[in-house]
Amino acid sequence: MFFVETIETAGLGNRSYLAGGERAAVVVDPPRDIDRVIAAAARRGVRISHVVETHLHNDYVTGGLELARLTGAAYLVPAGARVHYERVAVSDGDHWEIDADAALGLRALATPGHTPHHTSYVLEEHGAAVAAFTGGSLLIGTVGRPDLVEPRLTEKLARDQHASVRRLAEKLADDTAVLPTHGFGSFCSAGRAAGESTTIGREKASNHALTQDVDTFVAGLLAGLDDIPAYYARMGPANAAGPAPVDLTPPAVADADEIADRLAAGEWVVDLRNRVAFAAGHVSGSLNFEADGQLAAYLAWLIPWGRPVTLLAESPQQLAAAQRDLVRVGIDRPAAAATGDPARWVRGGEALASFPRAAFADLAEHAAEGVVVLDVRRDSERAAGFVEGSVHIPVHTLHRRLHEVPEGQVWVHCAGGMRAATAASLLDAAGRDVVAVDDSFDSAERAGLTVVTA
Known part of the structure; x- marks a missing residue:
């Protein structure tokens, strides 16, 4: 048998x-x-x-x-x-x-x-x-x-x-x-x-x-x-x-000063917490890739290959799971990591950054104000329908094309919210005024927005 x-x-x-x-x-x-x-x-x-x-x-x-x-x-x-x-x-x-x-x-x-x-x-x-x-x-x-x-x-x-x-x-x-x-x-x-x-x-x-x-x-x-x-x-x-054996031992612990220094050096500091927690309070300049989403695929897709990455996690367990995820795509060793209370990830006297989250119904109420609507879905998704007047920059290209995002407040959406949160974190790190649309795209037309097909 x-x-x-x-x-x-x-x-x-x-x-x-x-x-x-x-x-x-x-x-x-x-x-x-x-x-x-x-x-x-x-x-x-x-x-x-x-x-x-x-x-x-x-x-x-x-x-x-x-x-x-x-x-x-x-x-x-x-x-x-x-x-x-x-x-x-x-x-x-x-x-x-x-x-x-x-x-x-x-x-x-x-x-x-x-x-x-x-x-x-x-x-x-x-x-x-x-x-x-x-x-x-x-x-x-x-x-x-x-x-x-x-x-x-x-x-x-x-x-x-x-x-x-x-x-x-x-x-x-x-x-x-x-x-x-x-x-x-x-x-x-x-x-x-x-x-x-x-x-x-x-x-x-x-x-x-x-x-x-x-x-x-x-x-x-x-x-x-x-x-x-x-x-x-x-x-x-x-x-x-011939891939080398993996090393899943915990990375070196980074304190607030080291996190700030790594950001200043142009390294990537990746916050693994869920998008709700990240939007409510995060280290300015850090980027949000949810540990429970397609972390490995999207981080490996976006990060300049070989760039050191520091991981911020809500718990040692979340950090360990993320390390395991990342070695599967060749991101072998985080440069450093921190876990626990986000307030400990910033230096004394500094505050956590934040940005608002919204639904498509909220966007419909503000669309007349001339806000920028940024669609970060892939080409194939957009071809099936998009919000009229929206700007299209797929999330996997956004870090290279931030200069193409028009001036003004940016309302960023994807198909469900995860990629919009990553895109919002990229824009927030670049100093833009951003709102993350955390909603299913299926709700856009029902909310009163005009959805057109390519």
Whole structure:
């Protein structure tokens, strides 16, 4: 009898898997914080015999190399991936025994498209396929995006993606479980995942790669591609070089003077508290990235790479969770940190800064006063509708384009409030008069604002 255990990394929208029998198991696309994987294997009493990568990931740093080193497992990486360490080079059709007692094996199936070397792995019990680890190939209701490797390869990879998904559908029975790595909020997905689980049969009925001809599919796929997070350019090379072990020990404690000095030096001081608490009182010049949101993705997207970062947290637990989140995208060690009462983060005689929060109904009441309405959503979101007269600067570009924000009081919004809070903190740090709209965009039209489509 076999098992498959999912190891979720919700902030990055990814899943890793531990699969095996009573004695041994394989780990698919492990996260960088491998202690979670080791703990899962220990709970089940299994030895990790194999660690496999479906591809060199663009959205997170892998823990595969270190996990294989610590456990003595064979490290399987697609042969076409150029890496700078020893591994088992995987080719189409290769097969490995995972647990002889359970008659479990793993078979490689070349599925290029998300990357040129992408490989899926089919878990077999007594020679019959029971699950397919599809990485960034076949996702739930969509596929992995084909534009993360090289612009000139995008159309070819889109066509490869169509062929690869169809190959999976042809080779696997309808009841085979499909277990992708991406597609749960990851920007590696070409579309939103349609549910939490799926099978080959369900995808045959609904996935565009399996219901449309190649030209129609490719045209739609390319037309729907969204912005690429800036840090993606660094993940592939980091994974090819061989990521170092992580250090999750607490960073040095910063007092108010050090926080002020780091701000004065142009470093980033990031407040991890929720946006309500941040707006009510924060260190002037600090930036708000909520620990409970997509912290790693958005901080890694916005911060100038290599810039020292100091973390401010409400508790040691919040700080530790944020550190774990950040190492997954290569932000390895905070320069310093502080926790507890924000009043202790400012020097004697200095006050905490603040800015107001509002709803779209409040904006509707003040719109006639000539305020600046700043929309910080992505291009694809704005195309579906925007507040008439609003200025559009996506949040991931705002820190470079603050000079483009017109003079006057700025009411900043996104789709739900989290990114608006980050944008408001950037504007507040730059000395602008800002109001953070903490509301769902669905409320804008109901509040009396004119919403138009591109």
